[in-house]
Amino acid sequence: MKKRGIGIAAGLYPTGLMGGGDPSQAMVKIKPDGSVDLIVGSTDLGQGCKTVLAQMAAEELGIRFDQVNVLNADTDAGPLCLGTFASRVTFIAGNAVVAAAQEARGILFDLAAKELEASPWDLVAAEGKIYVIGSPDKSVAIADLAGKSPLIVGRGTYVPAPAAPDPKTGVWNAFHTLAWGAVLAEVEVDTETGEVDLLRLVCAFDAGKAINPQLVEGQIEGGAGMSQGQAMMEQWQPYYPSLDWQPTTLRDYTVPTAMDVPDVESVIYECPSAGGPYGAKGIGEITANVPTPAIASAINNAIGVWINEIPITPEKILRALEAKAIS
Secondary structure, eight states: OEEEEEEEEEEEEEOSOSSSOOOEEEEEEEOTTSOEEEEEOOOOSSSOHHHHHHHHHHHHHTOOGGGEEEEOOOTTTSOOBOOSOTTOIIIIIHHHHHHHHHHHHHHHHHHHHHHHTSOGGGEEEETTEEEETTEEEEEEEHHHHHHTSSOEEEEEEEOOOOOOOOTTTOOOOOOSOEEEEEEEEEEEEETTTOOEEEEEEEEEEEOSSOSSHHHHHHHHHHHHHHHHHHHHTOOSOTTTTSOTTOOOSTTTSOOOOTTTSOOEEEEEEOOOOSSSGGGOOOOSGGGGTSHHHHHHHHHHHHHSOOOOSSSOOHHHHHHHHHHHHHO
């Protein structure tokens, strides 16, 4: 017999570290053709940080995204970044990039103010030019400024203030910011074989501000697939502490394929963070955390038994159903 069930889970995840020592740096170099080298130490692991950091630099400088060249291959000559972990890069490295771009923009404004006979405070950067506010016909191209000026470099650093518990009360601001998420899972369980078919996932996550909505959707969908593997398939030591049937190659280690992952409905919610660049929060790891308990909850809803150990395999389901029948 096949039974269907629906489960819901909610969770939260912090961004970065709060014990101190969690810095990132960035440099922005304006080139004579008006394009920009953005030099960062943050590593792109496929999560798209090179894209969102370039977007931030372009936004601050009033240039096109494709005019920003991101350089992050050299840890010796490049600026410092503590690392790509703790869902920290968009938030912490992003703040450093914004600061670097703003410093470079300030230099451009000082140069443009002399040519335009205006105050730097009356200028705005857009479409590759520096304009006088309210007088769009009065402008100078960024390329013209960079081409006849000394090297224009902006530097940015973001070092979150370290936090520690109050020794008397224990009160502690433990996080830079928190991202939130909720997932609905629908499953179909075959009570004769113990097999579970994951039919649907609806994943809603708070990105603070989605700098690149398409990348956020990719994070949500990728996290859903990883969480499905965690919930239903991936097992390094299936009979721990015995090593019997332990996978020894990637051929033996089961992960979801494109045939296994269901349609994922990605919902982006934006509750801006006061400290994040443009309100952004970390949206990496939380997407792989919440679907697993939602799947477990859906299985419980279908068969009336809680499986409290992952992965939830057909064997565990059949044993749980047998124990339920006996009791």
